[in-house]
């Protein structure tokens with residue numbers, strides 16, 4: 001039975017949460033709304049549009065459709081100014097090691113991300129060529145926790161959903177993986193990622209033996 005390995009991007013492959021934070025805080029403050037690190041945590045895995053909706057809800061603010069769209073574009077422009085400074089040094093520990101091991105073992109690899117900037121970021125950190133397929137925020141209609149992004153990734157890989165393994169740092173992503181009937185592997189804190197099948201602090205805790213059991217089970 002053929003397996004598929006699906007990776008989230010932000011928080012799994014690179015730590016872009018710090019750049020999302022800077023861009024959202026600047027944007028929120030510009031319309032007189034506070035934005036904290038705790039709130040930023042709650043936006044992990046959440047689409048750009050839904051994120052701005054939440055920020056405005058928290059700040060008790062409502063905007064016209066045009067103004068909403070203008071602010072989304074501004075936020076992304078600012079975010080991209082940070083992304084454009086990224087290079088390979090921002091890849092999280094042991095990510096290339098795991099990707100290269102999977103490639104050596106001839107395992108199909110997909111990206112499953114909510115971000116519309118996924119391709120740009122993978123190019124910046126020089127990892128684009130490691131992936132057999134990229135499913136990102138441009139290819140889905142329903143955001144995580146809806147399983148659509150991971151189901152599309154499985155389909156593109158030509159692998160049954162229940163033969164896929166998902167690496168995720170966000171609660172919404174773990175829920176999406178579970179809803180898709182996939183093995184969910186949380187990257188981060190156990191208390192946040194309670195519903196994951198396995199949780200590791202980062203990829204330095206994941207051994208080749210563990211990957212082998214995933215491949216062979």
Ligand code: G6P
Nearest residue numbers: 010044045046048114115116117
């Ligand atoms: C990821 C991040 C979220 C972000 C979303 C959309 O899921 O964890 O914080 O809002 O992608 O990213 P984008 O690059 O399209 O604004």
Ligand code: MG
Nearest residue numbers: 008010011169
């Ligand atoms: Mg993430």
